[in-house]
Amino acid sequence: MNSKTQTTDTRKDRKPALVPKLRFPEFREAGDWTTETLGSLVTISTQKVGSNTCIPMSITSGVGLVSQQEKFGRIIAGNSYKNYLLLKQNDFAYNKSATKEYPEGFIALYVGSELAAVPNSIFTCFRVKGLSSAPQYLNYLFLGNLHGQWLRNFIEVGARAHGSLSINERDLLALPVPLPKGERSLAEQQKIADCLISLDELIVTQDRKVDTLKKHKKGLMQQLFPREEETQPRMRFPEFQNAGQWEETILGKMGELINGLTYSPDDVRESGLLVLRSSNVKNGEIALDDCVFVDPAIKGANLSQPNDILICVRNGSKALIGKSALIPRDMPLCTHGAFMTIFRAQAPQFVFQLFQTAKYQKQVAGDLGATINSINGRQLLKYKFIVPKSAEQQRIADCLTSLDALITAQTQKLETLKNHKKGLMRQLFPFMTVVEA
Structure with missing residues (x-):
């Protein structure tokens, strides 16, 4: 083998440095990142509710853990409640049910301060070992479906047990997790998490603004148009107060x-x-x-x-x-x-x-x-x-059309924030180089 071939083969085998495209200024000289298995960072939690008083939880893919009371309007735990897996603050719950967005299942971080619990039939729970990693940092990796990219190498198509995906815990714990190296690793992890948490708060605020505008329009329309079995609206613009019947x-x-x-x-x-x-x-x-x-x-x-x-x-x-x-x-x-x-x-x-x-x-x-x-x-x-007559029709239309335009503008702002978050996550995490089995 000549030297040219040797050089080519060496370059082919060389893996790219594990480093995100974007780093905060104080960590730019901190060196390349590394990978650790999930099993070295967390431990599986099998503690059951037993005699504890907990909040029975369910999960909404892409949203996270919500109480059964909130999701279903009632608690559905029944007699199996005492066998539910217990969750403490910053524990993770892995729901092994496939969804469109998360076909390999969804992992959620529990952020509540009270004890909670999830069904042991379709959940695997785990918690971070000491200060090995920042829970919020891991949570954003899971929201980005890092686990799904890894687990799809092991899940047989259609392999289910009792309605859930057949997942071997060993495969889950073997997941390579990208982490900053060195003594400042935890600080950089938390910096990344804090940045994304702040962006999430902006998204939630903007989402509420859009929702408030939509509710305002719905209420306004109930006033501007006659209700069922009525022939006149509850509210008319001043210039049409004496304009006759609809x-x-x-x-x-x-x-x-x-x-x-x-x-x-x-x-x-x-x-x-x-x-x-x-x-x-x-x-x-x-x-x-x-x-x-x-x-x-x-x-x-x-x-x-x-x-x-x-x-x-x-x-x-x-x-x-x-x-x-x-x-x-x-x-x-x-x-x-x-x-x-x-x-x-x-x-x-x-x-x-x-x-x-x-x-x-x-x-x-x-x-x-x-x-x-x-x-x-x-x-x-x-x-x-x-x-009403045409002039009043136009006045109503103008009012509601301007409100529609405001809703559209605020909705576009919401989508811009969501897309910004997606792009930011792609730059803050070196995803694709760590998920090949």
Whole structure:
């Protein structure tokens, strides 16, 4: 073997240094990271509740441990309660049930100060040994699914025992955990955890702000539109206090329906005429992260216009029937599929808000029945509403549309924070080099 081949082989076998892309200034000269097995950092906890008084817990994937009372509205532990595994503050609970986001199971950190407990049938519990590692640091590794990347090498597809994944504890404890080296390891771990905890607090605050705005809009709509069996709203804008009674009308007198396009897989193209489907309606807005295109010259396509209201009228999921979104002015050339319809209204913003009311939702639910997953267009045009004169319609629409814009802006800010956290975690942890079996 010549020297050139030897050099090439040496480079091929050399593993990259284990170091995150981003480090805090005070740790940049602290050297490369290392890996330790999870088993060297934690110990399995098998202590059962017995005669202790504990809070029975359940788990929500991606969220963490929540009390059974909060999740189910009652405690479901029953007679098995005394055999539950006991949890103390900063203990971990590994739920061996597969979910979409965590197919190898979810590991949650218990942060409560009171004793808690989880079912011993589907949970493995463990706690950090002394000061071997910072629990919050490990928690963020598990939220990033470090354990799942490792355990998928050992879990047989479909291997389940009593509804849970068949996981060998030895395989779990063999998980390589990336850690900073040296005497300042714990300090760097905690610095990383504190940074992400602060970001999580911002996300929670922003999420509450969005939720508050949505609740405010819901309450406002209950005041601005007549309630069931009522013919007048509870609240009117000052300039319309003496504008006369609202009157009942049907949807068909407020606009027209535009039928959707029937197309086949052979008609689909990489680009061209966008076909809007149910997946393009999200939270009352048009989303373009899942697009289908057809030839612009296809026959039977009715082009959408700005302020058309896109409605889902047929779908495998009943929950999507009746969902709607306004076509914005900056949309690319588009039409809509046969399972959708367009309502082209004289007062589109007002009608769109009507579609968010309980009266509309009740009429949609009444049409679906036990087995029907569609709304008939002729029936949709017969939906009844109590409405004011056009000037008051526009005033209501303007108010609610500006509130929608505020909700959208705050929701986008929330998504930006979440994406920032994901990107930050990818830089703070050297993930992918430590999970190969």
